[in-house]
Amino acid sequence: MDWDKLRIFHAVADAGSLTHAGEALHLSQSAVSRQIRALEDSLNAVLFHRHARGLILTEQGELLFDATSAMVRRLDTAEARIRDSKEEVFGELRVTSTTGFGTLWLAPRLTALYSKYPDLKIDLMLEERVLDLPMREADVAIRMKEPSQADLIRRRLMSVRMRLYASRAYLDSAGTPRTLADIGNHRLICQSPTAHQVSAGAAMIEELMTHDIRSLLTVNNYFGVLQGVLNNLGIGLLPDYLLQDFPDMVRVLPDVESNEVPVFLAYPEELRNSKRIAAFRDFVTEEIIAYRKSKTDETAA
Incomplete structure (x- = not known):
């Protein structure tokens, strides 16, 4: 299959609209439509149900979208590793944590991280659902229990009661x-x-x-x-x-x-050498050390 056509198909499926996909790809709606028709002809399958409110994937379209989504995630991983081969720490870092910890402990401390790495773009995803790190739903996680997923590097940060x-x-x-x-x-x-x-x-x-x-x-x-x-x-x-x-x-x-509730930091094995991950890990570790010191001082007082 032609990658250009797959790329255009993925953009249309993601946007649910020929027009919005064309805007994202800097192509006209007619050019996008032609590529989708050509892809459907080559596969001898209908990929979209066309409605007045937009486009909906057919069963065959969903199968292809799953495949292109996996390809995009792999390309994102490759791009991150290529960028991290440089000395600078920059680009997007997707961090997931629980709503409580992310809102009340992590977010207020991010000033220190941004002051050191002003070109970092952090996407903070706070929810109780455990995101799939190996499938790159996020780059790094702070979780209130030890992660059970394979192929993760994990570090116990602290305990909470x-x-x-x-x-x-x-x-x-x-x-x-x-x-x-x-x-x-x-x-x-x-x-x-x-x-x-x-x-x-x-x-x-x-x-x-x-x-x-x-x-x-x-x-x-x-x-x-x-x-x-x-x-x-x-x-x-x-x-x-x-x-x-x-x-x-x-x-x-x-x-x-x-x-006791253990708090773990985890990230995929494939991002072991990522400078963005290392910067975030070191930042969290420093904040945890300061937190533990404050607790020791409080106990001593």
Whole structure:
């Protein structure tokens, strides 16, 4: 098959429109249409259903799109490795992490990375779904458990525990619980038990719910829980790494915490020599060292 025709087919399938694909490829709509018809003739197959609202792939079109998508990912990998053969650190770096960690810990610290490598273009993908690194859905991941996918380089960064926190204003108004049973007399702010979260957090929520909670606010991510705590709504279940950036929060019931949650950095084996990956890995490592030092200082104090 002719690569030029495959390239044009992939652009049309990705855009769902001859016009938009033509704009991306700097070709006229008629030129794009001719190439698609020629490809369909060579394959003796219809690749698109044509509708007034756009183009939809046929079953045969979906098979071909899967193949061209894999080719594009391999070309992206080759391009990244070629660019990284130079001394400069630049270009796009796709980073995935959970919504909570990415929003509350990682994003606020990216200033240090950008100040060192201003030409870097970071695409931060924050979601609970585990993206497929070997298939290049992302370049590097920070995950709240050890990755199970093969062909990944992984490094344990730190451990996190879920703990109870409140604002000083809330505790001054509602009182400070002295025992776990006292939690029932306060508003608990936490993730919904059915929300996607680390198992240690879900187990702790289950335990807290056994204490006949008087009032409850559930949110589907830690950012919302944090906002509730900062706005004096109640006692929140939050990861301990937040205390470094929000030192005015007060830990409630210091003996109550979840099991340890390991945090891993992972990236594909084929990107072992990528300078962008190395720059990001070193940046995260330095920030983790600073975080651990702050925790040691806090404990000593």
